[in-house]
Amino acid sequence: MTENIMIKIVFFAALREQLDCSELQIAASEVKTISDIKAKLANKNEHWQQVFNNGALLSAINHDMVANDANVKSGDEVAFFPPVTGG
Amino acid sequence: MTENIMIKIVFFAALREQLDCSELQIAASEVKTISDIKAKLANKNEHWQQVFNNGALLSAINHDMVANDANVKSGDEVAFFPPVTGG
Amino acid sequence: MTYSTLPNVKISIQAQDFNLQDEVDLLEQDNAIDGAVVTFTGRVRNKNEGLKVSGLTLEHYPGMTEKSLEKIIKQAQQRWQIGRISVIHRIGQLMIGEQIVFVGVTSMHRQDAFAAAEFIMDYLKVQAPFWKKEVTEQGEKWLDAKQSDNQQAQQWDK
């Protein structure tokens, strides 16, 4: 198989600092939706669980804001971040 | 009597050009309201009558926009002009 | 001419051009509480009522102009929480594309700055004694007032 079998996950702002992580990869075969990814990340340890318990976190797939039930596939870039505060 | 017994009348923009007059004086004793002044000016001749027949003309007393029934007194500056078009 | 008896208000009727950055910097100078600035700038258009326009002459009624703008600004100050206000209107001869009018409003809240700036422009259009005479391909022509401007100003009474 030549296709990318991983999903790239990126974190921003306060979330990145809380996790002390800006980017990681997960296998596309293990998750179908944003909710799946969140559950998987929360499962890492108690600290990550606490952080992902925050219902206000926003998600994007390939630069488009999405809801928790959005489907992900291999090669996608998935982002998690706090509510935005620009402007 | 030392008080000013005249009313100063000023005209602007298209109205000033139509009348070929920017300023004139009338005796305060002859008029009580803006309507009186308009009637008096319209009485000058047929041309002025025609010009003052324009219901869209605006009036001001001492730099405040007023309606036709506003009272005038000696020393006032009364202005007549077309609807404004600035900005 | 800069003329205003109101605090935090600049009113200027002038022949010379103005610089937007300078005007906004002035509005925000020593004013670190107002994070929002809304400006309106009006420029000379190249067309009006189907006629090509090459420029215009702006006449005003000195004294009444400043007084009418102060009245409009006072109303805006009563309606919204705004910081500083600047209104500049040019007079004399202006060519296509030149800046005619500037309204700038600062506020802690962008909604208030937007509303006040639009309100001031809407009332300036129907109450401030300025008149435009356009130089068109068919000669000089005084601009007709637009009914839509009256309707726009009246909407604020609702």
Added chain:
Amino acid sequence: MTYSTLPNVKISIQAQDFNLQDEVDLLEQDNAIDGAVVTFTGRVRNKNEGLKVSGLTLEHYPGMTEKSLEKIIKQAQQRWQIGRISVIHRIGQLMIGEQIVFVGVTSMHRQDAFAAAEFIMDYLKVQAPFWKKEVTEQGEKWLDAKQSDNQQAQQWDK
């Protein structure tokens, strides 16, 4: 960085400051039909939630930032008759009073320019991936999103 695939649209995410007059001149360059220009400028305030602020750091999500702004601008173009649009947002470290964001919209009709500029700002506030970290007297602190900004954006759906 200037990035836009939309005609008559400038989107720039940049560290350096911008000049309002230059930006408005660009919006009006060879654009003699749009007589109205509305701008919004946001500046760093000296206070937030009761804490003194000395400056802030702006982080963003490269790529998504530009895409989200394009989406917002496209919606504005569908709702109003507008000419050119410019959105500039600075990133990195900014001090009190510095300019953060610029939105400029031209139109033949000032109402459309006002509405579109306010709409773009309201949506930028809740959809564009920027985050502010303030330097306060109590140390660095990520800014909390305001519920009022969500409500403001939702008002456009009515």
